[in-house]
Amino acid sequence: MVCGNKLPRDFYLCDGLVAAEKLVGKVLVHDAPEGLTAGRIVELEAYMGENDKGCHAYGGRRTARTEVMYGEGGHAYVYIIYGMYDCMNIIVNRTGVPHCIFLRALEPLEGISLMERRRGTDKLRRLCSGPGKLCMAMGITRDLYGEDLCGNRMWLEDDGFRPEILRGRRVNIDYAEEAAAFNWRFAEKGSRFLSVKI
Numbered sequence: 001m002v003c004g005n006k007l008p009r010d011f012y013l014c015d016g017l018v019a020a021e022k023l024v025g026k027v028l029v030h031d032a033p034e035g036l037t038a039g040r041i042v043e044l045e046a047y048m049g050e051n052d053k054g055c056h057a058y059g060g061r062r063t064a065r066t067e068v069m070y071g072e073g074g075h076a077y078v079y080i081i082y083g084m085y086d087c088m089n090i091i092v093n094r095t096g097v098p099h100c101i102f103l104r105a106l107e108p109l110e111g112i113s114l115m116e117r118r119r120g121t122d123k124l125r126r127l128c129s130g131p132g133k134l135c136m137a138m139g140i141t142r143d144l145y146g147e148d149l150c151g152n153r154m155w156l157e158d159d160g161f162r163p164e165i166l167r168g169r170r171v172n173i174d175y176a177e178e179a180a181a182f183n184w185r186f187a188e189k190g191s192r193f194l195s196v197k198i
Contacts, residue, residue: 004157009150012073012092016099019073019092020046020186023101024165027109027157032139035114039106039128039138040161042191043198045170046184047089049098054176057098068146069098076147076154078140085132088140090149090156104171104185106134107193114139130195163188168198 004027012019029038047055049069056066056079068077069091077089077100089100106128108115115127115137128134135141140154149155167183174180187198 004159006150007074007156007158009072009074012090012149013094014073014092016046016048016092016101017184019090019099020044020101020184021165023090023156024186024188025161025163027159028103028106028138028154029110029157030138030140030144030154031152034139035111037111037114037138038109038157039134040109040188041103041105041156042107042163043103043105043185043187043194043196045102045104046186047100047102048184049093052176052182053179054170054173054182055098055100066098069100070096071146073099074149076140076144076149078135078142078145078147080142081132086135086141087131088135088144102131103134104131105129105187105191105193105195106138107188107191108137125192129193133195163191165189166198171196 050060057069072095073092075091088103093099108127116122119137127137166187166189168185170185
C-alpha cells in the first residue's frame with residue numbers, strides 16, 4: 001500500500017479493548033518474496049491477558065509459544081490451531097501486559113490474484129473470511145512469529161477509513177466460562193467479509 005500511513009509504535013501501546021476498536025478498518029500489509037498483499041481488518045477479538053479465561057496468557061501462563069505476548073506492543077503472535085491452520089494476533093499494550101488482538105477477517109484490497117492462488121479459490125468474499133483463511137491468503141506463517149509490525153516486512157497502515165463498529169461475543173471459546181460471554185469481538189458494520197455475523 002502506498003496510500004496509508006504506517007502505524008507507529010505508540011499506536012499499539014494501549015489497553016487491548018482500546019486497541020481493538022482502533023484497529024478495525026486499518027490495513028494489514030505483508031510484503032512477501034512472492035508479492036505484496038493487503039487487506040482491511042473488518043473483524044477481530046480482544047484477549048485481555050492473565051485474568052481473561054479465553055486468553056493464552058490466562059493465569060500468568062508463560063511458555064515458549066506465549067512469550068511474545070509479554071513483550072512490547074506492535075509485534076505479531078502467530079501460532080497454529082488444530083494442528084493445521086496458522087492464526088495471527090497483534091500484541092498490544094506495554095511490556096509485561098499480555099494483551100493481544102486476534103484477527104478474524106479481512107477485506108482483500110491488494111494482491112488479490114496472489115491471495116486466490118494461495119487459497120485455491122476466486123471467491124472474493126471467502127478469501128480472508130476466517131482466521132486461518134486470512135493467514136493463508138496473506139502468506140502469514142509461523143515464520144512471522146514475533147515480527148515487528150513497525151518494520152518493512154509486515155505492517156499496518158491507516159488510510160483514513162473510519163467504519164461504524166459493532167460489538168459482540170467472541171467465537172468458539174465456550175471453554176472460557178463466563179469470559180465467553182464478554183462482548184470483545186469488534187467488526188465493521190455492513191461488511192460483506194466477516195467470518196461470522198455479529
